[in-house]
Amino acid sequence: MKFFLTFIFSLYISHATAAETIQMAITVDDLPVHGALPQNTNRLQVAQKMTEVLKKYKIPEVYGFINAGNIEFQKNDLEVLKTWRKADYPLANHSYSHMDLHKSSVEDFQNDILRNEKWLKELNSDLNWKFFRYPYLREGDTIEKRNSIRQFLNNNKYQIAQVTVDFEDWAWNEPYARCKNKNDTKSIEKLKKSYLEHADQILDRSVKITNHLFKRPVKHILLLHIGAFDAEMLEDLIKLYQKKGVQFISLSEAATDEIYKIDPGVVGKWGAELPYQILKSKNIKLKDIGADTLAFPATEYPEEFLAGFCK
Numbered sequence: 001m002k003f004f005l006t007f008i009f010s011l012y013i014s015h016a017t018a019a020e021t022i023q024m025a026i027t028v029d030d031l032p033v034h035g036a037l038p039q040n041t042n043r044l045q046v047a048q049k050m051t052e053v054l055k056k057y058k059i060p061e062v063y064g065f066i067n068a069g070n071i072e073f074q075k076n077d078l079e080v081l082k083t084w085r086k087a088d089y090p091l092a093n094h095s096y097s098h099m100d101l102h103k104s105s106v107e108d109f110q111n112d113i114l115r116n117e118k119w120l121k122e123l124n125s126d127l128n129w130k131f132f133r134y135p136y137l138r139e140g141d142t143i144e145k146r147n148s149i150r151q152f153l154n155n156n157k158y159q160i161a162q163v164t165v166d167f168e169d170w171a172w173n174e175p176y177a178r179c180k181n182k183n184d185t186k187s188i189e190k191l192k193k194s195y196l197e198h199a200d201q202i203l204d205r206s207v208k209i210t211n212h213l214f215k216r217p218v219k220h221i222l223l224l225h226i227g228a229f230d231a232e233m234l235e236d237l238i239k240l241y242q243k244k245g246v247q248f249i250s251l252s253e254a255a256t257d258e259i260y261k262i263d264p265g266v267v268g269k270w271g272a273e274l275p276y277q278i279l280k281s282k283n284i285k286l287k288d289i290g291a292d293t294l295a296f297p298a299t300e301y302p303e304e305f306l307a308g309f310c311k
Contacts, residue, residue: 020245022207024220025254026054027161028230029094029133031064032071032080035173035227038180047080049231051087057238061250063161064226065094065133068119080226081123091124092131092161093117101134102141102269106148113152131161131251137223137271146267161251162260162274164210166223167202169195171302173227175309180228184310191309195233196240198302201294203244209275210259212289213282219249219257223273 028050032043054062064084071078084091096115099108113132120129132153140146153160172195179187210218224230238248259274264281272280279285286292 022203022217022220022241022244022246023249023254024165024222024241024246025061025249025251026059026222026224027063027065027133027163027251028224028226029065030098030225030227031066031084031091031094032077032226033067033074034225035170035229036177037228038177041180041228043077043226044079044083046226046228046231047083050226050234051083051089053231053234053238054089055087056235057248059238059248061252062089063092063131063251064089065131065161066091066116066119067094067096067098067135068116069097071119081119085123090127090129091120092129092133093120093158094133095135098135100136100138101145101149102136102138106145106152109149110152113156113158128252130156130158131255132158133161133163134271137163137166137273139267139271141267141269143265143267146265150263159255160260161255162221163223164218164220164273164275165203165206166273167199168302169199169223169230170225170227171306172229172233173225175306176229176232178310182310187310191229191306192233192236194302194305195229196236197295199237200240200244203241203246205291205294206273206275208289208291209279209286212284212291213275213278214259218259219254221251221254 032047037043037046064081066081068081071081081091093113093116095109095112097112099112101109104112140149150160172191176188176191179191206220207217210220224234241248262274262278264274264277266277266280268280
C-alpha cells in the first residue's frame with residue numbers, strides 16, 4: 001500500500017511538473033544603444049556579456065531588434081551588432097530611429113522601417129530578418145494609422161514580433177548606473193532583488209492572462225533590452241525562469257503560435273503586450289480574472305519605485 005501511494009504521488013508530481021512547463025523565446029530590443037551606462041563600461045562590453053550568458057545557457061535564436069540610426073552618431077556601436085552576429089544570433093527591425101508611431105505620420109514611420117533594412121541586409125543577409133517590433137510597443141493612436149502600418153508590414157513580408165512578457169526591465173538601467181557610479185552596493189543589491197521579484201510576478205501574471213484567454217499554454221515571447229543592468233542580471237534571470245519551468249525556444253518557433261495571428265484592433269495612448277490588447281478588445285479587466293495586484297514594493301510601476309535610487 002505504501003509503495004502504491006508513493007507511486008501515485010510520484011506520478012502526480014511528474015504530471016504537475018510537465019503541466020507547468022512554459023515555452024518562451026527571449027528577444028532583446030534597442031541594439032546597439034540602450035539606457036545609461038556606468039562609468040568605465042561601454043556598449044560593446046554589454047553586448048559581449050549578454051551574448052556570453054546566452055551562449056552559456058544555450059538559449060536559441062535570440063533576436064536583437066536594431067535601431068541602426070544610432071550607428072550614424074557613434075560608429076563604434078556598429079561593433080555591438082557585429083558581436084551579436086558573431087554569436088550566431090540574428091537581427092531584426094525595430095525602426096531606424098526608434099520612431100514613436102503615435103507621434104509620427106504613416107509615411108515617416110514606413111520610411112523609418114525601410115531605412116533600417118540596409119544594415120539588416122548587410123549584417124544578417126543569410127538569416128530571416130523580417131520580424132518587426134514596434135518601438136514602445138505602440139501600434140498606432142488611431143485605427144487608420146494602425147491598419148495602414150499593418151498592411152505595409154504585410155506587403156513587405158514582415159511578421160510583427162509581439163510580446164507576451166514585459167516586466168519593464170529597462171527601468172532598472174539608469175538607477176543601476178547611478179548606484180554603480182557611487183559604489184552604493186547596498187542599493188545595487190536592492191535593485192537586483194526587485195528586478196528578479198518583478199520578473200517573477202509578471203511572468204506569473206502573463207501566464208495567468210494567456211491561460212484565461214486561450215484555455216491552453218501559449219508560446220510566450222519575452223522582451224528585454226540591451227542595457228548594462230540587463231547584462232548584469234541576465235544569468236540570474238535565466239536561472240529564475242528555469243526554476244519556474246521555462247523551456248527556452250526560438251522566436252521563429254514561438255511565432256508559429258496561432259495567437260500571433262490575432263489583431264485585437266485596439267488603440268490607446270500607450271503600447272501594450274498582445275495579451276493586454278486582447279483583454280482590452282474583449283473589455284476584460286485584470287481584476288475580472290484576479291490578476292490586478294502585484295506584491296512589488298511600493299507600486300507595480302517599477303520606474304516610480306526606482307526613481308529615488310542613488311539620486
